[in-house]
Amino acid sequence: xxxxxxxxxxxxxxxxxxxxxxxxxxxxxxxxxxxxxxxxxxxxxxxxxxxxxxxxxxxxxxxxxxxxxxxxxxxxxxxxxxxxxxxxxxxxxxxxxxxxxxxxxxxxxxxxxxxxxxxxxxxxxxxxxxxxxxxxxxxxxxxxxxxxxxxxxxxxxxxxxxxxxxxxxxxxxxxxxxxxxxxxxxxxxxxxxxxxxxxxxxxxxxxxxxxxxxxxxxxxxxxxxxxxxxxxxxxxxxxxxxxxxxxxxxxxxxxxxxxxxxxxxx
Amino acid sequence: xxxxxxxxxxxxxxxxxxxxxxxxxxxxxxxxxxxxxxxxxxxxxxxxxxxxxxxxxxxxxxxxxxxxxxxxxxxxxxxxxxxxxxxxxxxxxxxxxxxxxxxxxxxxxxxxxxxxxxxxxxxxxxxxxxxxxxxxxxxxxxxxxxxxxxxxxxxxxxxxxxxxxxxxxxxxxxxxxxxxxxxxxxxxxxxxxxxxxxxxxxxxxxxxxxxxxxxxxxxxxxxxxxxxxxxxxxxxxxxxxxxxxxxxxxxxxxxxxxxxxxxxxx
Numbered sequence: 001x002x003x004x005x006x007x008x009x010x011x012x013x014x015x016x017x018x019x020x021x022x023x024x025x026x027x028x029x030x031x032x033x034x035x036x037x038x039x040x041x042x043x044x045x046x047x048x049x050x051x052x053x054x055x056x057x058x059x060x061x062x063x064x065x066x067x068x069x070x071x072x073x074x075x076x077x078x079x080x081x082x083x084x085x086x087x088x089x090x091x092x093x094x095x096x097x098x099x100x101x102x103x104x105x106x107x108x109x110x111x112x113x114x115x116x117x118x119x120x121x122x123x124x125x126x127x128x129x130x131x132x133x134x135x136x137x138x139x140x141x142x143x144x145x146x147x148x149x150x151x152x153x154x155x156x157x158x159x160x161x162x163x164x165x166x167x168x169x170x171x172x173x174x175x176x177x178x179x180x181x182x183x184x185x186x187x188x189x190x191x192x193x194x195x196x197x198x199x200x201x202x203x204x205x206x207x208x209x210x211x212x213x214x215x216x217x218x219x220x221x222x223x224x225x226x227x228x229x230x231x232x233x234x235x236x237x238x239x240x241x242x243x244x245x246x247x248x249x250x251x252x253x254x255x256x257x258x259x260x261x262x263x264x265x266x
Numbered sequence: 267x268x269x270x271x272x273x274x275x276x277x278x279x280x281x282x283x284x285x286x287x288x289x290x291x292x293x294x295x296x297x298x299x300x301x302x303x304x305x306x307x308x309x310x311x312x313x314x315x316x317x318x319x320x321x322x323x324x325x326x327x328x329x330x331x332x333x334x335x336x337x338x339x340x341x342x343x344x345x346x347x348x349x350x351x352x353x354x355x356x357x358x359x360x361x362x363x364x365x366x367x368x369x370x371x372x373x374x375x376x377x378x379x380x381x382x383x384x385x386x387x388x389x390x391x392x393x394x395x396x397x398x399x400x401x402x403x404x405x406x407x408x409x410x411x412x413x414x415x416x417x418x419x420x421x422x423x424x425x426x427x428x429x430x431x432x433x434x435x436x437x438x439x440x441x442x443x444x445x446x447x448x449x450x451x452x453x454x455x456x457x458x459x460x461x462x463x464x465x466x467x468x469x470x471x472x473x474x475x476x477x478x479x480x481x482x483x484x485x486x487x488x489x490x491x492x493x494x495x496x497x498x499x500x501x502x503x504x505x506x507x508x509x510x511x512x513x514x515x516x517x518x519x520x521x522x523x524x525x526x527x528x529x530x531x532x
Binding site: 008010085086117119120124125128 | 383
């Protein structure tokens with residue numbers, strides 16, 4: 001019996017998603033909690049690897065259980081009690097045996113946050129960057145990401161990607177009421193390191209180091225050495241994973257609800 | 267030359283405000299950073315002690331410097347770079363020699379947050395409490411706090427308070443759009459442990475353990491053993507300290523601005 005598990009996690013305490021010997025990871029935490037509850041070894045396959053310190057406001061993993069789950073709500077309740085505070089399980093849904101958390105995904109979305117001031121309450125989830133940034137210019141530059149499909153400039157050296165082709169469907173910066181910036185990028189797939197390298201280079205556009213035209217030339221050059229230093233991990237959230245609707249539809253994720261509404265923050 | 271320093275801090279990494287041998291505290295961090303910048307020993311006097319893990323969205327401390335500060339903005343900038351990420355310095359203001367961060371304060375405000383669901387992104391700043399709570403009942407009970415001035419029930423045993431009298435001017439729960447609860451309490455002074463003991467007992471009202479009438483009787487009994495277990499430290503924020511306006515007026519505190527407006531949270 002295959003299930004999709006919708007999750008959210010704070011990346012700070014983990015060495016990324018993927019299981020590693022002797023280091024805490026999200027995958028290992030989820031597998032261990034499920035194995036304890038189901039009394040059987042469980043392997044969990046994630047929608048993608050997130051790096052050390054990167055968060056997931058939304059994440060999907062699949063697992064095969066020996067027996068069907070009788071009461072998914074009760075299992076979720078117990079799972080949330082057993083998992084570390086930094087991981088929340090939102091929903092457990094039976095899916096077709098052919099549904100695969102990683103290979104069936106057709107679109108992913110990441111968000112990156114830049115905060116212009118020191119803030120102790122959000123610092124674990126923001127890049128605190130005090131140099132003023134020109135958002136208009138950053139958006140002008142970001143538009144060229146929609147017009148290319150070769151992201152070699154933002155790939156990682158020696159990564160084992162078979163291709164550097166991605167189809168970016170959205171790439172835009174927004175400014176919040178307190179001056180904080182949010183970058184949203186959606187694509188069919190992402191290369192390792194890609195979002196942080198794009199953000200780092202766009203921030204260099206925003207501060208005036210490059211023009212939008214120069215950014216376009218950097219992308220077109222397909223040269224890794226031209227990308228700026230990657231933006232720090234703690235500002236990055238995986239925020240969506242989409243599947244063909246006949247395979248799986250996203251449930252209501254509480255971490256998203258919290259974020260998208262006016263809330264009593266402190 | 268006496269200065270008031272307006273601060274904010276995340277309590278999680280600290281053993282409270284007050285200096286302690288061999289343990290990180292907010293006071294020690296601020297004193298050390300100022301001493302480094304001013305090249306002189308600095309003693310900082312805080313508006314009050316916050317316990318281990320309690321946050322301050324707003325805090326005031328005073329310090330006497332040997333020489334007047336020539337460029338307060340530049341000192342603040344350097345101070346914020348030197349302080350840990352969990353502490354932010356908002357403003358440095360010269361005051362009269364008679365102004366005292368603790369003894370001149372005429373009113374303080376605390377806020378306590380309860381969140382009904384697991385949320386990895388806010389867990390360090392909330393009491394995650396999943397039992398449904400009746401806010402109407404909690405507010406009905408809280409009203410009696412405005413009508414008494416003896417808070418012995420919520421005092422800590424063996425604390426060296428000379429009196430358990432406090433004048434509470436506000437005590438109310440609000441519910442946010444995502445079901446999260448915020449308790450705001452204002453008074454001329456607070457006893458050690460008082461807010462967390464009040465919150466713990468009001469939550470017992472909200473879950474149905476006590477009626478509002480029973481809560482009133484618990485308060486009137488002036489018996490420490492009747493208070494419920496104190497609510498956990500991580501949900502508590504000191505949120506305001508007020509002085510007579512001729513001595514000092516609060517500046518714009520950025521942590522408050524961030525909280526009170528609709529913001530791009532993730």
